[in-house]
Amino acid sequence: VDSQALRNQFPVLAHTAYLNAGTDGPLAQAAVRAGTEALALASERGRALEHFEQRKEAAERLRAAYAEALGCTTAEVALTTCTTDGLATVLDGLAWRPGEEILTSDEEHPGLLGPLAGVRERYGVQIRLAPFAELAAEVGPQTKLVACSHVSWMTGSLAPAALAELEVPVLLDGAQGVGAVPVDVSSLGCAAYAGAGQKWLCGPDGIGMLYVGERLRERLSVIRRGYGNLLDPGAGLDARLHEDCRRFDSPALSAETLATALAGVQTLAAFGWPAVHARGRELAQLLAERLRRRGRTVLERGPTTLVSFSSPDPEGERAALAERGVVLRDVPGKPWLRASVGAWNDEGDLDRLLAGLLG
Ligand SMILES: Cc1ncc(COP(=O)(O)O)c(C=O)c1O
Secondary structure, eight states: OOHHHHHTTOGGGGTOEEOOTTTSOOOOHHHHHHHHHHHHHHHHHOSSHHHHHHHHHHHHHHHHHHHHHHTSOGGGEEEESSHHHHHHHHHHHSOOOTTOEEEEETTOOHHHHHHHHHHHHHHOOEEEEEOGGGHHHHOOTTEEEEEEESBOTTTOOBOOGGGGGOSSOEEEEOTTTBTTBOOOHHHHTOSEEEEESSSTTOOOTTOEEEEEOHHHHHHOOOOSOOGGGBSOGGGGGGOOBOSSGGGGOOSOOOHHHHHHHHHHHHHHHTTOHHHHHHHHHHHHHHHHHHHHHTTOOBOOOOSSSEEEEEOSSHHHHHHHHHHTTEEOEEOTTSSEEEEEOOTTOOHHHHHHHHHHSOO
16 A cells, blocks of 8 residues: 555544544545535536436445445445444344344444344344354354354454354444455355444445345345335335345435445545555554553454553543544443554554553
8 A cells, every 4th residue: 555645535634643433434535525526516406317316326336336345246235324224124124033042242332232122122032142252152043143243343353253154144243344354245154244334434424335145135024115225116015126235225325425435435445455454454453562562451352453452541541642633432331442543544643642641
């Protein structure tokens, strides 16, 4: 990667050590320009047929860019509003019977836990929690689905590779995966993978994606249907669903959201995904080593872009760092801070974080 050229795409990095892509990625100049142009066009020309056609074209281009990031075909990708939206589309669309079990881990995000609690409440499904690293071995006779992170938002560790060998379908929460680390849905062996557009793919808030493999697609009901999900909406009540994953698209994704998201993902893809992934991973590893040398405990992690480390006062230290232009987050309920390190960061950002630590 020409790291300086990549860095120059993101205005926030001119003054801030922005280490918070696990919450929201930095926005590229090109992305903001594309979103602004979409709005300007709608404002100048009004929003008639042409506007809807442009919106549809932007959606298809974005679907293709996301499919590339996931290692699948465009037919296997739905556009959603966020990770949570995609997770809920899968969990709500399965036919649950009381007593059936979903196995999940004890370090999941509310974005997965919320939809899980929803199916427990509505269908009497049992939700069983096991340690993240032991999930594959914990599958039991009642387990109908494993639902867990691809990359843990708390520690940056990777889901166990053995999940790929399971008979039961696996739903991966890829909020901290896609864009940050290589994703190949086939080798992950997952039935579905839900991701965020606004984090590691540097899109605006309000965009995400959901991969659904063919076997699962056949048995997944489409709970929420609008004209965008229909092959022939003019057929009224008899309209059929799209055969491909457009059937799971969220409604009303705006032209400006799609345009911003597309330019965001293209900004990164232009530098080559393998190089983008390698740079983020290597910088994160370097930060982990330097934090350890400073006497901080770094949580056990994988080859990912998240680095969680001990802090004597996470909220106070986060606020003190923010005052010095270093942006990261604390992990709720844990004595840790979490730095998100992307290919757009540099060693100067890491130096600023280390220099700003309270002790
Ligand atoms: C592991 C994980 N899952 C889900 C979410 C929720 O993501 P979204 O806002 O895209 O629904 C997050 C966001 O921080 C996350 O880290």
